[in-house]
Amino acid sequence: MPSVAFDTTLHDRLGELGQRVLGGGSIDRDDARWLFELEGTADIFELIAWANRIREHFKGNKIHLCSIVNAKAGSCSENCKFCAQSSFYQTESPKYGFVDPEPVEAAAQEANQNNVTALGIVAAWKGLDEGPMLDEVCDRIREIKDGGKVRPDASLGLIKKQEVANRLKDAGLECYGHNLESSRRFFPEHCTTHSYEERLDTIGYLKQAGIKICSGGIIGMGETRQDRCDLAWELRAIGANVVPINILNPIPGTPFEKIEKLPPMEILKTIACFRFILPRQEIMIAGGRTVNLRDLQSMIFAAGASALMVGNYLTTLNQSVEKDLQMIKDLGLDPDWDADFADQDVMNPAEVALQG
Numbered sequence: 001m002p003s004v005a006f007d008t009t010l011h012d013r014l015g016e017l018g019q020r021v022l023g024g025g026s027i028d029r030d031d032a033r034w035l036f037e038l039e040g041t042a043d044i045f046e047l048i049a050w051a052n053r054i055r056e057h058f059k060g061n062k063i064h065l066c067s068i069v070n071a072k073a074g075s076c077s078e079n080c081k082f083c084a085q086s087s088f089y090q091t092e093s094p095k096y097g098f099v100d101p102e103p104v105e106a107a108a109q110e111a112n113q114n115n116v117t118a119l120g121i122v123a124a125w126k127g128l129d130e131g132p133m134l135d136e137v138c139d140r141i142r143e144i145k146d147g148g149k150v151r152p153d154a155s156l157g158l159i160k161k162q163e164v165a166n167r168l169k170d171a172g173l174e175c176y177g178h179n180l181e182s183s184r185r186f187f188p189e190h191c192t193t194h195s196y197e198e199r200l201d202t203i204g205y206l207k208q209a210g211i212k213i214c215s216g217g218i219i220g221m222g223e224t225r226q227d228r229c230d231l232a233w234e235l236r237a238i239g240a241n242v243v244p245i246n247i248l249n250p251i252p253g254t255p256f257e258k259i260e261k262l263p264p265m266e267i268l269k270t271i272a273c274f275r276f277i278l279p280r281q282e283i284m285i286a287g288g289r290t291v292n293l294r295d296l297q298s299m300i301f302a303a304g305a306s307a308l309m310v311g312n313y314l315t316t317l318n319q320s321v322e323k324d325l326q327m328i329k330d331l332g333l334d335p336d337w338d339a340d341f342a343d344q345d346v347m348n349p350a351e352v353a354l355q356g
Contacts, residue, residue: 010043018050021279022057029233035273036225044269051272051304058279061333064242064307066118066153066284069107071140077126080181081190081255082218082248091253104140105147112149114321116310119144120153120177120214126194127158127202134164138171145172153177153214158194159202165209176206177214179244183230186223190256203238215240216284219270220248220262220292228270232277242307243281245271247288264296268303275304282307290319298327308335 017027017035027035038047076085084093104121111119121140128134137156144152155177159165168176180199181187187196203213215238217231235243247267250257274283284307285300293300297319300308308328310321328335 007043010038011046014043014046014050017276018053021054021276026279027276029229032229032233032273032277033226035276036229036270038269041265044265044272047272048268048299048303051275052302054275054279055283055301055304055306059282059306062306063301063328063333063335064282064284065114065116065310065335066120066307067107067111067114067116067310068120068122068155069104071104071121071123078193079191082221082251084251084254086254089253089255091251093251105143108144108147108149114310114325116150118151118153118175120155122155122177123157125157127160128156128164130161130164130167134167138167141168141171141173151175155214158198159205160198162205162208165205165211168206169209169211173211175212175214175242177244178202178206179216179218179246180231180234180238181217182221182223183227184234185230186221186227189223190221200238207239212241213238214242214244214284216242216244216246216286218246218248218287219267220259220288221256222259229273229277232274235281236278240278240281242284243274243278244284244286244307244309245274245305246286247292249288249291261292264293267292268296268299271300271303271305284309298331301328301331301333 013034017031021027035047038044075087076083077087079086079088083089084091104119108119121137121144123137128137137154141152141154144150151174152172153175154168154173157178165176178199180196182190184196203215206213215235217235219228232243247262248256248259250259250261271283271285283305285305286309289297289300308324310324325335
């Protein structure tokens with residue numbers, strides 16, 4: 001029987017990096033690049049095993065759940081090539097204006113029944129400015145907050161004035177979703193109607209107002225592994241509290257409709273690499289997981305995920321909430337969690353700068 005080669009150098013380096021992170025240290029940029037370039041099923045499974053230990057050490061067995069309500073759909077002025085709601089593309093995505101209180105209240109009630117921690121109000125437009133629309137948004141946030149069923153979150157595009165962020169905070173907003181989407185280098189490949197710097201500026205206004213940051217990106221748009229590494233590094237630098245990882249679900253009618261889907265093991269490896277780089281953050285798996293991971297969905301937690309978006313996405317369907325909750329429980333994890341994520345310890349951006 002032929003012997004199977006075992007790379008002790010790789011094994012030792014993975015172990016050293018894993019122990020370093022578990023001990024409260026961090027990996028450097030070269031280490032991160034090396035992790036993203038790992039090949040071979042056995043090596044990826046070893047990486048996943050360490051990511052699972054890191055998740056358990058820093059996050060325990062609690063799984064943070066959130067859901068979203070599409071409060072304004074379609075006709076968006078931005079040309080994001082992955083998005084079915086862009087006015088630049090002909091898709092079957094629904095179109096409607098900013099919703100009345102009743103659909104938001106119904107979504108909050110459903111989220112509460114499913115033990116979901118937060119409900120995100122999402123709107124398809126370029127951004128939010130002072131005026132009647134900001135008043136309506138603040139009203140919806142207050143209604144969710146006063147209802148006491150779930151935490152009100154929001155994802156409302158670019159913010160260009162500190163006053164807008166302050167108004168959202170005063171209305172009761174605790175966390176704002178604003179994905180960087182990709183690395184700075186790759187960003188112009190999927191959006192040219194606004195800049196990477198505008199997204200970073202928005203996050204700056206929100207942090208100044210005392211609002212927590214939910215920021216991540218989309219993998220599988222044609223970016224390189226280095227781009228994914230750079231995105232994780234940027235998210236560490238901005239001190240994101242929650243990091244959603246979306247996997248591109250190519251939508252007919254968008255410029256990315258024919259992009260080949262990422263292999264499931266590449267997705268799991270990416271999640272594990274993010275966990276090494278962001279050991280204390282909530283890493284949430286969001287859009288695209290059902291169609292891209294298929295039967296391997298449950299492995300996201302072993303790969304380091306500590307949060308899950310449940311319920312349907314903005315324009316595509318997800319598997320049922322009941323199935324997600326059963327999946328979490330079958331793994332011995334706890335989906336019934338109402339802890340305050342805002343108290344978590346994330347790395348200070350100054351520490352990141354020191355590590356290059």
